[in-house]
Amino acid sequence: MSEEDNGLGRTFWLKTVGLVIGCGIGILVSWFLISSLVFRFGLIAALVIVFGIAGLVAHHYDTKKQRQYMDNM
Numbered sequence: 001m002s003e004e005d006n007g008l009g010r011t012f013w014l015k016t017v018g019l020v021i022g023c024g025i026g027i028l029v030s031w032f033l034i035s036s037l038v039f040r041f042g043l044i045a046a047l048v049i050v051f052g053i054a055g056l057v058a059h060h061y062d063t064k065k066q067r068q069y070m071d072n073m
Helices: 010-041 043-072
Strands: none
Touching: 010 043
């Protein structure tokens, strides 16, 4: 290896470490939110709430993409 070719580089590894830490924090936050829903409302209600929110987000994303697709036709 030459002097210039020293691997992936510092910025790549800093971004990778930041992504891993961010994902870990996101997983912990979602774990605490879902477990608190389970303790407060029960398992079935927590599943309905989580999948309901996911469905609303998916519906919003899908209608936005449909509008963009129809505008490009």
